[in-house]
Amino acid sequence: xxxxxxxxxxxxxxxxxxxxxxxxxxxxxxxxxxEGFCGVFPAMMRQNTFADGDLDYLANLxxxxxxCYYACQYAPPHEFAVNVPQAFARLRADTYRRYTWPGFLAxxxxxxxxxxxxxxxxxxxxxxxxxxxxxxxxxxxxxxxGNFYAVIPHNVMAYSFGSVFLYAVGVLLFxxxxxRRDTAPSxxxxxxxxxxxxxxxxxxxxxxxxxxxxxxxxxxxxxxESFSQVRRVFHQMTFWGFLLCFAATSLGTVYHYVFGWxxxxxxxxxxxxxxxxxxxxxxxxxxxxxxxxRIADPNVxxxxxRGMDTGFLALLFLVSLTGLALLGWRETSAxxxxxxxxxxxxxxxxxxxxxxxxxxxxxxxxxxxxxxxxQKR
Amino acid sequence: MKGLPEKVDVIVVGxxxxxxxxxxxxxxxxxxxxxxxxxxxxxxxxxxxxxRNIRYAHDAATDFVTGPYPVDEYYDDLLRVTQGNTxxxxxxxxxxxxxxAADWMAARGxxxxxxxxxxxxxxxxxxxxxxxxxxxxxxxYATAEKLGIDCRYEAEVMDLKIEDxxxxxxxxxxxxxxxxxxxxxxxxxxxxxxxxxDWLKEGWGEAAEGFLIRGTGYNKGRMLRVLMDHGAETAxxxxxxxxxxxxxxSPKCDGGIATRVDCVIYSIMVNRKAQRxxxxxxxxxxxxYAIWGRLLAKQEDQIAFGIVDAKANDLFxxxxxxxxxxxxxxxxAGLLELDPDAxxxxxxxxxxACRGGGNKDxxxxxxxxxxxxxxxxxPAKSNWAQTIDTPPYYGYxxxxxxxxxxxxxxVNKEARVQFKGKDGRTVSAANIFAAGEIVSGNILGQxxxxxxxxxxxxxxxxxxxxxxxxxxxN
Ligand SMILES: Cc1cc2nc3c(=O)[nH]c(=O)nc-3n(C[C@H](O)[C@H](O)[C@H](O)COP(=O)(O)OP(=O)(O)OC[C@H]3O[C@@H](n4cnc5c(N)ncnc54)[C@H](O)[C@@H]3O)c2cc1C
Ligand code: SF4
Ligand code: SF4
Numbered sequence: 001x002x003x004x005x006x007x008x009x010x011x012x013x014x015x016x017x018x019x020x021x022x023x024x025x026x027x028x029x030x031x032x033x034x035e036g037f038c039g040v041f042p043a044m045m046r047q048n049t050f051a052d053g054d055l056d057y058l059a060n061l062x063x064x065x066x067x068c069y070y071a072c073q074y075a076p077p078h079e080f081a082v083n084v085p086q087a088f089a090r091l092r093a094d095t096y097r098r099y100t101w102p103g104f105l106a107x108x109x110x111x112x113x114x115x116x117x118x119x120x121x122x123x124x125x126x127x128x129x130x131x132x133x134x135x136x137x138x139x140x141x142x143x144x145x146g147n148f149y150a151v152i153p154h155n156v157m158a159y160s161f162g163s164v165f166l167y168a169v170g171v172l173l174f175x176x177x178x179x180r181r182d183t184a185p186s187x188x189x190x191x192x193x194x195x196x197x198x199x200x201x202x203x204x205x206x207x208x209x210x211x212x213x214x215x216x217x218x219x220x221x222x223x224x225e226s227f228s229q230v231r232r233v234f235h236q237m238t239f240w241g242f243l244l245c246f247a248a249t250s251l252g253t254v255y256h257y258v259f260g261w262x263x264x265x266x267x268x269x270x271x272x273x274x275x276x277x278x279x280x281x282x283x284x285x286x287x288x289x290x291x292x293x294r295i296a297d298p299n300v301x302x303x304x305x306r307g308m309d310t311g312f313l314a315l316l317f318l319v320s321l322t323g324l325a326l327l328g329w330r331e332t333s334a335x336x337x338x339x340x341x342x343x344x345x346x347x348x349x350x351x352x353x354x355x356x357x358x359x360x361x362x363x364x365x366x367x368x369x370x371x372x373x374x375q376k377r
Numbered sequence: 378m379k380g381l382p383e384k385v386d387v388i389v390v391g392x393x394x395x396x397x398x399x400x401x402x403x404x405x406x407x408x409x410x411x412x413x414x415x416x417x418x419x420x421x422x423x424x425x426x427x428x429r430n431i432r433y434a435h436d437a438a439t440d441f442v443t444g445p446y447p448v449d450e451y452y453d454d455l456l457r458v459t460q461g462n463t464x465x466x467x468x469x470x471x472x473x474x475x476x477x478a479a480d481w482m483a484a485r486g487x488x489x490x491x492x493x494x495x496x497x498x499x500x501x502x503x504x505x506x507x508x509x510x511x512x513x514x515x516x517x518y519a520t521a522e523k524l525g526i527d528c529r530y531e532a533e534v535m536d537l538k539i540e541d542x543x544x545x546x547x548x549x550x551x552x553x554x555x556x557x558x559x560x561x562x563x564x565x566x567x568x569x570x571x572x573x574x575d576w577l578k579e580g581w582g583e584a585a586e587g588f589l590i591r592g593t594g595y596n597k598g599r600m601l602r603v604l605m606d607h608g609a610e611t612a613x614x615x616x617x618x619x620x621x622x623x624x625x626x627s628p629k630c631d632g633g634i635a636t637r638v639d640c641v642i643y644s645i646m647v648n649r650k651a652q653r654x655x656x657x658x659x660x661x662x663x664x665x666y667a668i669w670g671r672l673l674a675k676q677e678d679q680i681a682f683g684i685v686d687a688k689a690n691d692l693f694x695x696x697x698x699x700x701x702x703x704x705x706x707x708x709x710a711g712l713l714e715l716d717p718d719a720x721x722x723x724x725x726x727x728x729x730a731c732r733g734g735g736n737k738d739x740x741x742x743x744x745x746x747x748x749x750x751x752x753x754x755x756p757a758k759s760n761w762a763q764t765i766d767t768p769p770y771y772g773y774x775x776x777x778x779x780x781x782x783x784x785x786x787x788v789n790k791e792a793r794v795q796f797k798g799k800d801g802r803t804v805s806a807a808n809i810f811a812a813g814e815i816v817s818g819n820i821l822g823q824x825x826x827x828x829x830x831x832x833x834x835x836x837x838x839x840x841x842x843x844x845x846x847x848x849x850x851n
Pocket of ligand 1: 390391392393394395396413414415416421423424425426427428430432533534535568569592593595596597598599600632633634781812813814815828829832834
């Protein structure tokens, strides 16, 4: 199996992943001891048979907390060899590949660690080359009191990054649509309530708390057998850090176009505050997650996915680091170069978003939606 | 690999719920404790690995039980299921001592959950473990490690040195090598003997060959035998045990909870001769859970087949192994290797008795005793007697699955093993304690109340650990 998950899967191998998940869900459904851990088991109990789409859904409802692995009376070396988090991690990684677009880029998922580095180098190189092409050296290395647009005109920045960003969003939405088509046969009865519910579950990371007894959360068995909230904390830092940085950029755009207030904004302005706080979250969160991954139990970890996860996290960290550096030195002659480096990492982030770990957010949200809808019944 | 210590205060034999309750208690009272578990680490904890809940007395609802379960009610339930076949004094004592069971476990890291699916109907009387028994054991062992308890795996106790009713040393096979460990007290929490088929034959005859063992394969009763050889008094008969109907295709040992099949009440159960032999609809399945294991044991080859049609197949918990499936009763008989004519006749007779019954006003209602019974059929089906006529038809092969045996050593309220003295009078062992399945016969002369196994392990385990620690400090 390990070898199978190192390549983009298709045909027989994919059938294997589904068959294994189906085998496990049949055992779990006859056992049900883990129903208190997460959303997967109650969701599983709503049905007796599992189509491939159901399994893709359940795999994305699993957030790999490992609770059910350590608690399993049938974990290997028992002859039933039940390892739900591992089987689901493999299947999940495979849904990321199957539902992205265009198909041929799907293979890039596997080599994502490498891909990210290449794109980043390329991105930085491209931005540097472009400004060297259009700007004289004294502009690049001059002091501009934090005015980025002196080096790269606002429109150039807005249009180039805007279009890459829109491309990424387009691909992600397309993946979302296709995943839902295959995994949520009854989406017709989607209600505002289920959307709100799923959004809530996503924002508070409901299931990551370990869903203890009526609100008493004791966390996940990650990175080891003992219970801990540490992964949730790092994940929240990453998630909210990302959203804050995104909010900072959006707010800047509103300031620019709606109010005509041009950057640079003061250190205490909202966009800079959001960016700074979010940026700090994006330093600590991804680093923490990478560290946890390194020390996590090898019996449940899926190695093939590691490059993809780490590549994305490293990129988030670098985007944040270069962004904060840019903020710190924006009034010096290093600004031009720092700007190029930062924009290069951002470019790489946008380009790899639909082909890396980021997509888990998309399919997980789709899974939470179906989960909420079915809970209503 | 570190060798075993030569001498400790307390040896605990076993690695399940009873053993860990004893070990934690003894250590908390200051004794040095050596836990000897025959199984490798991955399979530690015996039958406790497979449990789901504990039945304990409590005065009020909590986060994990939906209502009070007073001592008196528990006691009445126990008298009913055992039909009075119990040491009444000790039973009442057990139940009173179970009052703080959940708190004690929670304080040692065990996590509970409300019974979310509510399929079992024990949500008032029993507390459910989050993740089941293996999670309980993980919590116990983590706490044991923190307290400095020495736990050894693949450490099978082979024999005990007992002189004048007092224990002095244990002979242990540890990772292939035999060694003697001395101790001031010993707690035997080594489970029943259900994994020793030859011993089972003493109670069941050759039928025992056809049994499957639901739990660990390491409970072979060696310690029970040693104690009996030294003249320990026993409780319960050799044919008493907890047994249920499980899928005939299950592993010989350790199949655990997932191998049970819940089809019985909605099915007709036929034996090798394609004949019915007992009222399938006598009561709700969980309450009659335990009787079918014994019924199957008495059938030819210890096997029977639950037959349902498409109408009924979705009414019970999905099973681990897919049922055999056919479009006609004849074809199903072929798959089950039964005489097709005989099975057709059995189904036809049954169907006629369903339709012909004077139950026109009764409606089929799954999940409650619906009173929809057969008329003029023997044995009758007293509830859920709905015709079997809608293909496809499904067949579930079922066998006796032994959960645990009851025959064990007699103990007193201090969990001290009772020996027959020279003059025929009973004497309490000076420093030999027992807990869990190995003493279950004191409480369970027959029958079973779901979740009481863990209570027997916890209560007697704690008392044994306390007594053993006291012995060690004297
Ligand atoms: C599938 C299944 C489900 C169950 N569900 C429940 C439930 O929900 N609630 C409930 O109350 N009860 C349940 N039971 C019964 C329950 O498991 C027991 O009553 C209880 O856990 C027994 O605990 P114990 O410590 O006495 O024995 P065990 O947990 O079986 O421990 C005995 C230990 O002794 C070790 N051992 C045996 N011989 C030796 C030796 N010579 N040397 C060293 N070690 C030895 C074994 O390896 C084992 O670790 C269930 C049983 C099964 C099989
Ligand atoms: S993971 Fe194991 S213990 Fe949990 S429900 Fe599945 S089979 Fe049961
Ligand atoms: S690993 Fe955690 S989230 Fe995934 S199925 Fe198991 S308990 Fe649920």
